[in-house]
Amino acid sequence: MVSKSDFAPVEWARIVQAPLLAGFAVSCADPSSFIGSIQESFATAKLVVEGAKTQTNPLIHAVCQELATSNGRADAREGLRTISQAAKIEDMKERSLDA
Numbered sequence: 001m002v003s004k005s006d007f008a009p010v011e012w013a014r015i016v017q018a019p020l021l022a023g024f025a026v027s028c029a030d031p032s033s034f035i036g037s038i039q040e041s042f043a044t045a046k047l048v049v050e051g052a053k054t055q056t057n058p059l060i061h062a063v064c065q066e067l068a069t070s071n072g073r074a075d076a077r078e079g080l081r082t083i084s085q086a087a088k089i090e091d092m093k094e095r096s097l098d099a
Helices: 009-029 032-053 058-067 069-084 089-098
Strands: none
Touching: 009 032, 009 058, 009 069, 032 058, 058 069
């Protein structure tokens, strides 16, 4: 089984960012109102919380647990910030998928 220890720190950071980047790409693909964006963010967060509790795949479980910590969330947000900085909505979708 694959685990966190199988990855270099930079690789692990990108893996932890992946769920948020996927949610971000979906949001950018079909932008909605402010409320819709909040709802999409909560949906991603809900899946992460559920995954930390119920996921049987060790790698997915480890990613969800990492995102459940304040440091994990901060690192993932930094990845999103890097992608979205000074970008138009069309560019953010492309950048999210490329990351």
